Amino acid sequence: MAKGRILSGIQPTGNLHLGNYLGAIRNWVGMQKDYECFFCIVDLHAITADFINPADLTRATREVAAGYIASGIDPAHPALFVQSHVPAHAELAWVLNCVARLGWLNRMTQFKDKAGKNRENASAGLYVYPNLMAADILVYKATHVPVGEDQKQHIELARDIAQKFNHDYGTELFVQPEPVIQGPGTRVMSLRDGAKKMSKSDPSDFSRINMIDSADAIAQKLKKATTDPNALPESVEGLEGRPEAGNLLNIYAALTDRKLPEVVAETAGWGWGQFKTRLTETAVGVLGPINAEMARLMADPAELDRILAKGAEKARGVANPVLAEVYKTVGFLPST
Ligand code: AQP
Secondary structure, three states: OOOOOOEEEOOOOOOOOOHHHHHHHHHHHHHHOOOOOEEOOHHHHHHOOOOOHHHHHHHHHHHHHHEEEEEEOOOOEEEEEEEHHHHHHHHHHHHHHHHOOOOHHOOOOOHHHOOOOHHEEEEEOHHHHHHHHHHHHHHHOOOEEOOOHHHHHHHHHHHHHHHHHHHHHHOOOOOOOOEOOOOOOOOEEEOOOOEEEEOOOOOOHHHOOOOOOOOOOHHHHHHOOOOOOOOOOOOOHHHHOOOHHHHHHHHHHOOOOOHHHHHHHHHHOOHHHHHHHHHHHHHHHHHHHHHHHHHHHHHOHHHHHHHHHHHHHHHHHHHHHHHHHHHHHOOOOOOO
16 A cells, blocks of 8 residues: 655756756655655746746756656656646645735745845746645645755645645645655755755756766766865765865765765765766766656657646546535535
């Protein structure tokens, strides 16, 4: 029997990167045997920030699907689908917009980071993004949400929304979802600045390793990655105040499926040249086969679309009855 139900997703806002892989996708691959899984490509979220050229959004949506499958998500098992193909997400989000409080949304650090200084010019969609994310999760009554560290606050908000809805309407309809944040890849930082997370929307392509990068591009980016003048530390404590060194060692640990102290012991006293060569070989060894498979899948968009259509059908089969239950609980007059 499944240990629970998982929902997770990635925005098709650009190229998938190592942070998405280590912080999210790789964990999903490990969990898919034990949980009933719903993995989506969250295109409704993707239009909340900067304007995206429609053709780029379409291409990125298929690319994220290809990235999931090439990384080992079995499309025959979980529901792998595009968020906008399941209208219940957006419909539930409206109800949740009316449950979440402005004070709760005002505390969301991702909105503050993404809106930056020009808050007045941010879209209303970016502001209510966490309510849509709560709908994504609650519409499946998901029990577990595997994410990177950056999404923890949004899951906590989804829990608050579920609790308030249940309390206001005197129901047990919504399940409280648990965040699952595991492994050394939960917060992969930019290659240029150890204080910033690796992100699709960073204007510098040298800040991230994309899942579709060639071996040469990976080598070049790691060669240029910011470091400091000291050799690699003898102990984990020696990483204090060295965010870039910590980030590269964490990436190495995550890629080799080891704990940080183990890789620190292996690389103690190494110079950056030696370490970067090792890290490049490792990253190319992991990402090379994935990006070759992504290219193969992207060459057949009709097949990808067929997989996604099937996944959406499965997802609608679960989400629509939950939405109907919500509408009934709220008191909306049935349409038939
Ligand atoms: N740097 C990261 N380290 C670890 N995990 C990460 N994730 C994203 N960046 C890192 C995890 O990937 C999943 C999908 O995230 P998303 O693309 O939907 O949204 P995001 O977190 O906003 O990612 P980006 O790359 O920063 O996208 P943009 O630039 O478009 O906003 C989540 O589980 C996230 O934790």
